[in-house]
Amino acid sequence: MKVLMVGLGGIGQRHMRNLKSILGSKVSFSAYRVQGLNLTVTDQMTVNEGINLEQEFNITVYSDLDQALDEKPDIVFVTNPTSEHMKVALAAAKVGCDLFIEKPLSHSYENVTELIQTVADRKIVCYVGFQNRFHPCLQLLHQLLSEKAVGRILAVNAEVGEFLPGWHPYEDYRQMYASRSDQGGGVILSQIHEIDYLYWLFGAPRRVFALGGKLSKLAIDVEDVASMMLECASEGQVIPIHIHADFIQKPASRGCKIIGDEGKIVVDLIGNSLYMYSRNGDLLRKTVFDDFVRNEMFLKEISEFLTCIENRSKSFISVEDGAISLKIALAAKESMVTGECITLN
Numbered sequence: 001m002k003v004l005m006v007g008l009g010g011i012g013q014r015h016m017r018n019l020k021s022i023l024g025s026k027v028s029f030s031a032y033r034v035q036g037l038n039l040t041v042t043d044q045m046t047v048n049e050g051i052n053l054e055q056e057f058n059i060t061v062y063s064d065l066d067q068a069l070d071e072k073p074d075i076v077f078v079t080n081p082t083s084e085h086m087k088v089a090l091a092a093a094k095v096g097c098d099l100f101i102e103k104p105l106s107h108s109y110e111n112v113t114e115l116i117q118t119v120a121d122r123k124i125v126c127y128v129g130f131q132n133r134f135h136p137c138l139q140l141l142h143q144l145l146s147e148k149a150v151g152r153i154l155a156v157n158a159e160v161g162e163f164l165p166g167w168h169p170y171e172d173y174r175q176m177y178a179s180r181s182d183q184g185g186g187v188i189l190s191q192i193h194e195i196d197y198l199y200w201l202f203g204a205p206r207r208v209f210a211l212g213g214k215l216s217k218l219a220i221d222v223e224d225v226a227s228m229m230l231e232c233a234s235e236g237q238v239i240p241i242h243i244h245a246d247f248i249q250k251p252a253s254r255g256c257k258i259i260g261d262e263g264k265i266v267v268d269l270i271g272n273s274l275y276m277y278s279r280n281g282d283l284l285r286k287t288v289f290d291d292f293v294r295n296e297m298f299l300k301e302i303s304e305f306l307t308c309i310e311n312r313s314k315s316f317i318s319v320e321d322g323a324i325s326l327k328i329a330l331a332a333k334e335s336m337v338t339g340e341c342i343t344l345n
Helices: 010-026 065-070 082-094 112-122 136-146 193-202 295-311 319-338
Strands: 002-006 028-032 060-062 075-078 098-102 126-129 153-161 207-213 225-234 237-246 253-260 263-268 273-278 283-288
Touching: 002 010, 002 065, 010 075, 010 098, 010 295, 028 065, 060 065, 065 082, 075 082, 082 098, 082 112, 098 295, 098 319, 112 319, 126 295, 126 319, 136 193, 136 253, 136 263, 136 273, 153 193, 193 225, 193 237, 193 319, 207 319, 225 319
Parallel strands: 002 028, 002 075, 028 060, 075 098, 098 126, 153 237
Antiparallel strands: 153 253, 207 225, 225 237, 253 263, 263 273, 273 283
């Protein structure tokens, strides 16, 4: 299997390692590279100074995308800055390559409709990298909600906060894509996982409202705090969903609280725990995934992607899913600027 990597930062290298661990000698790598940095980044987001990335994975490097695509790769991994996703994805889709696109799908909705149509016309597999759907806490939460374990859902609160300069200790945070408006950064798009998994659990919202902006002293030109309200619905009743996201918090915080008319569920995605309470406040369930390793989510999504390719089946997280999450995020960014509630189609 021939895999073309477009973007070999931390997430691109993680996917490449996982592909190698799953496929072994059955996979070969090429890369379209612009910067050509040869840092080897570990799963712990540290640099392994003793390893040359291109030599370690025997990567054939191209400085021209068309030339790289002329070699007819089976799969293209789009893991470059968000603002460059559409250009690469469309070029690869038009020549019939299966696609893995790291979240978010893009930084705007331009050309997204064309990509969706091209994927359908060429009958290719297109997977969007929202690995948090494979977190065991969210998998269990999905099951409990399907069983109506806490009754009818009345409200949802989700939070993600993490100090941006600590994301990639090996690079200047001011140069990271998440810090730069020209590369599609900002906390709403960079931390779009919450939007995605809540869409997976509760469907697409009808309306979106957001407050926030560049509020901290971080040397960035994008929003670093966002408070978003999503109006979802179930069985004809509104479900108000609040998402707080920031680039500020130490220690990091990530999780959600689901409030039903028969109890509540509290999920901690850093502590890897789920607690369920009755309406009277009694603890009904405590599940802690003590042995959980974060890379398991990435391995599972890659395995799922490869299975879809083998069976020529629709992706669990399709390009259409990625487009909906992007629409929600873009509506939040628009609302933050205009001060208006945005209605989604």
